[in-house]
Amino acid sequence: MNHLEKYTYMLLYLAVFTLPMYMVLNNILLGAFIFVGLITAIVPWNKRKLRTDVYKAWPVLVFFLLAVIASFHNINSQPFKFLEKYWSLLLLPLVFFSNQEGVMLRRRGIFMSLMWGCTATLALCYGNMVWEMVAGAEPLSYMFRWRHIGQQFTDFADTHPTYLGLFIVTSILFLLQDKGFSKRVKFLLFMFLLVGLFQLSSRMVLLLFGLFLIFFSAKKFMEDRWQVLVLVMGMSLFAGVFMFYGSSYLEKRLFSSDNVLGDKRIERWSISYEIFKEHPWLGVGYANVKPLRKAKYIENNFPIASELEFNAHNQFLEYLNSNGVFGGVLYLGSLIYLLMASIQRRDTLFTFIFFAFIIANLTESMMVRIKGIEYFAIFATLFLCGEGSKEEDSNEHINNT
Numbered sequence: 001m002n003h004l005e006k007y008t009y010m011l012l013y014l015a016v017f018t019l020p021m022y023m024v025l026n027n028i029l030l031g032a033f034i035f036v037g038l039i040t041a042i043v044p045w046n047k048r049k050l051r052t053d054v055y056k057a058w059p060v061l062v063f064f065l066l067a068v069i070a071s072f073h074n075i076n077s078q079p080f081k082f083l084e085k086y087w088s089l090l091l092l093p094l095v096f097f098s099n100q101e102g103v104m105l106r107r108r109g110i111f112m113s114l115m116w117g118c119t120a121t122l123a124l125c126y127g128n129m130v131w132e133m134v135a136g137a138e139p140l141s142y143m144f145r146w147r148h149i150g151q152q153f154t155d156f157a158d159t160h161p162t163y164l165g166l167f168i169v170t171s172i173l174f175l176l177q178d179k180g181f182s183k184r185v186k187f188l189l190f191m192f193l194l195v196g197l198f199q200l201s202s203r204m205v206l207l208l209f210g211l212f213l214i215f216f217s218a219k220k221f222m223e224d225r226w227q228v229l230v231l232v233m234g235m236s237l238f239a240g241v242f243m244f245y246g247s248s249y250l251e252k253r254l255f256s257s258d259n260v261l262g263d264k265r266i267e268r269w270s271i272s273y274e275i276f277k278e279h280p281w282l283g284v285g286y287a288n289v290k291p292l293r294k295a296k297y298i299e300n301n302f303p304i305a306s307e308l309e310f311n312a313h314n315q316f317l318e319y320l321n322s323n324g325v326f327g328g329v330l331y332l333g334s335l336i337y338l339l340m341a342s343i344q345r346r347d348t349l350f351t352f353i354f355f356a357f358i359i360a361n362l363t364e365s366m367m368v369r370i371k372g373i374e375y376f377a378i379f380a381t382l383f384l385c386g387e388g389s390k391e392e393d394s395n396e397h398i399n400n401t
Contacts, residue, residue: 016113020121020167021157034091041098057093059334064089070322073285082286085370088377096381115171122196128156149201163371165205265313271296272317283324315361350383
């Protein structure tokens with residue numbers, strides 16, 4: 001391997017490592033990886049291979065196509081400004097497929113980078129929390145009050161609780177499947193990542209982890225009983241601690257059925273549905289969706305949503321608004337294809353990744369925020385690189401690494 005290729009993959013590891021944290025730093029590293037990767041890709045490529053790569057990567061590339069259509073829906077509204085955060089959906093597949101086998105050989109390293117990135121992000125947030133508590137002479141029980149959970153906890157690392165939580169749950173599943181860690185190291189990482197999930201106080205993330213726990217317990221109990229017991233005991237322990245020591249705000253947010261069912265974002269879905277009914281076929285594009293939604297928020301008595309310019313908080317509705325039925329069909333088609341392909345290949349890790357991504361998109365517009373876009377672009381393309389490669393049985397590969 002030449003030095004340029006070595007540095008290229010080092011940039012990829014760093015980009016994935018910083019995915020859970022500081023957005024500007026992550027964008028710089030990912031941009032550097034794409035730039036260097038395209039340079040190394042130019043020489044070995046040929047037109048026939050390029051056509052094959054585009055065909056294989058269609059579940060990712062269709063989202064770039066949708067972004068182009070929505071950005072140029074109104075040609076007078078600076079379309080390239082709207083398009084800039086979607087370039088990774090085009091460029092990452094081109095770079096990854098230029099060295100398909102090389103990328104698959106580094107699959108474990110990519111997941112390792114995400115796992116250590118989540119660990120480092122939590123460590124930074126906890127370090128900042130301790131500093132604030134010491135500076136304010138706060139008792140230990142205050143670590144579970146509203147000022148140290150959720151968005152207030154993650155602001156220091158410039159990240160969002162739901163996105164960080166999704167990355168953490170993915171990392172936990174990777175740890176459970178990976179054979180390269182000792183039981184002691186796994187136990188310590190499990191405990192740290194688990195307590196971090198509760199500190200994020202994201203209902204969606206805890207739901208995903210609960211579903212994952214049920215699935216993993218049913219599938220792996222006889223084979224990995226110690227890991228199942230650690231997860232169940234850890235989940236129960238931290239849930240008890242947070243319920244006992246947490247503030248009334250935390251208890252209501254996480255464990256109150258009234259709070260879950262009364263979530264305003266569900267009520268606001270009707271606004272996005274109204275926009276879709278008025279523009280059903282090709283949507284309204286990126287330039288028009290925000291002002292239309294703001295106006296309807298005001299009309300329907302959602303003043304805070306209008307002031308803060310909330311998005312749909314549902315990715316399917318988001319595509320129905322910006323791209324109409326055309327966008328909704330492609331969105332569902334891509335994710336269903338990825339999920340079914342991962343099931344067919346018996347790749348447990350990616351099956352959960354795509355399943356979790358679909359569930360998270362029920363209450364989040366992950367393909368609107370750059371962290372969600374990059375996460376999908378990296379890991380969906382990594383999965384697609386396994387098709388037809390020597391590492392096609394990638395689940396077995398990661399277990400034997």
